[in-house]
Amino acid sequence: xxxxxxxxxxxxxxxxxxxxxxxxxxxxxxxxxxxxxxxxxxxxxxxxxxxxxxxxxxxxxxxxxxxxxxxxxxxxxxxxxxxxxxxxxxxxxxxxxxxxxxxxxxxxxxxxxxxxxxxxxxxxxxxxxxxxxxxxxxxxxxxxxxxxxxxxxxxxxxxxxxxxxxxxxxxxxxxxxxxxxxxxxxxxxxxxxxxxxxxxxxxxxxxxxxxxxxxxxxxxxxxxxxxxxxxxxxxxxxxxxxxxxxxxxxxxxxxxxxxxxxxxxxxxxxxxxxxxxxxxxxxxxxxxxxxxxxxxxxxxxxxxxxxxxxxxxxxx
Numbered sequence: 001x002x003x004x005x006x007x008x009x010x011x012x013x014x015x016x017x018x019x020x021x022x023x024x025x026x027x028x029x030x031x032x033x034x035x036x037x038x039x040x041x042x043x044x045x046x047x048x049x050x051x052x053x054x055x056x057x058x059x060x061x062x063x064x065x066x067x068x069x070x071x072x073x074x075x076x077x078x079x080x081x082x083x084x085x086x087x088x089x090x091x092x093x094x095x096x097x098x099x100x101x102x103x104x105x106x107x108x109x110x111x112x113x114x115x116x117x118x119x120x121x122x123x124x125x126x127x128x129x130x131x132x133x134x135x136x137x138x139x140x141x142x143x144x145x146x147x148x149x150x151x152x153x154x155x156x157x158x159x160x161x162x163x164x165x166x167x168x169x170x171x172x173x174x175x176x177x178x179x180x181x182x183x184x185x186x187x188x189x190x191x192x193x194x195x196x197x198x199x200x201x202x203x204x205x206x207x208x209x210x211x212x213x214x215x216x217x218x219x220x221x222x223x224x225x226x227x228x229x230x231x232x233x234x235x236x237x238x239x240x241x242x243x244x245x246x247x248x249x250x251x252x253x254x255x256x257x258x259x260x261x262x263x264x265x266x267x268x269x270x271x272x273x274x275x276x277x278x279x280x281x282x283x284x285x286x287x288x289x290x291x292x293x294x295x296x297x298x299x300x301x302x303x304x305x306x307x308x309x310x311x312x313x314x315x316x
Contacts, residue, residue: 003034006103007080008088011072013042015090019051022058025088028096033103038080039090042072068170077157077164086154087174093195094152102154102191110159110186113178114152114193133175133215140223140231141182146190148178149215159186162291168218171211175218183226183284184291225287228280236273243267 008025012018018039025037037058041048043066050058061079063072073087084103088094098114105112130149137145151174163180167173181188224231243266250260 003032005082006033006035006084007082008035008037008086009076010088010090011040011042011069012090013066014044017092018048018090021090021092025096030100038076040072040076042066070167070171070173071169073173074164074167083157085157089151098193105189106154109189110156111181112154112189112191113147114150115147115190116150116195117192129212137219141226148175171214175215179222184288225284228277232273232277236270239266239270
């Protein structure tokens with residue numbers, strides 16, 4: 001029985017170390033898997049060019065303009081077809097030696113995320129922000145989220161092919177994929193890794209303010225859908241407490257029981273939030289059915305992936 005074919009997708013934008021990364025991946029000897037590398041050159045200047053013939057093992061897809069990391073990831077996912085997929089960064093911080101361990105865990109899970117240890121490439125503020133994103137996601141999803149922004153992960157295509165179009169254009173497909181996986185009840189696992197220093201002069205493409213704002217928006221939007229009772233319920237309780245405090249303060253100030261209009265408005269809004277939570281909860285059930293789809297259809301999609309795996313001689 002031959003090794004299992006795996007699509008390794010690497011989005012790249014002006015990564016000077018990408019050729020070294022490709023050579024390192026090719027040099028890794030995997031016992032059970034055959035890697036097919038797809039480099040998505042997202043408008044690099046100069047464009048990425050292979051100094052050797054990659055054959056069917058390495059191909060480059062070019063976006064003429066820099067559309068963003070998530071857009072590059074989507075391009076790679078839509079341009080490949082194998083069931084098992086590995087996503088990596090092109091700056092050399094992800095050690096290819098971990099690929100086999102991630103894929104092994106994929107045998108019993110839908111998504112396996114490399115849980116970074118040490119945070120060598122993060123300053124204190126970025127590390128603190130990442131921990132806050134994980135805490136907020138864990139709180140809204142009612143489950144432990146260890147590393148939501150890690151770009152090194154393995155996934156089953158058949159479990160997520162319906163959510164690929166939901167990835168944002170710029171940033172962050174990693175957060176979107178992880179949150180939707182949790183929301184739709186997919187099996188998520190983590191594998192601890194040690195990250196390396198980025199090769200050469202490579203720097204993170206993440207902009208703390210703009211991209212941090214986008215990450216917060218994604219977490220709050222999907223978190224609202226994933227757990228609307230908690231999301232809206234907390235707001236309703238806060239407004240209700242403020243209304244009670246306002247009522248007591250107004251009564252003490254006047255010297256008799258007095259219900260101000262502001263307290264009434266706050267109570268009405270808190271009630272509407274509870275109703276909205278229930279409405280969104282029903283909408284979430286419909287969305288999950290759409291994401292997960294017909295199990296027979298997903299099974300057929302998975303079968304296609306297995307056929308592709310068996311026929312390793314076919315190019316992508």
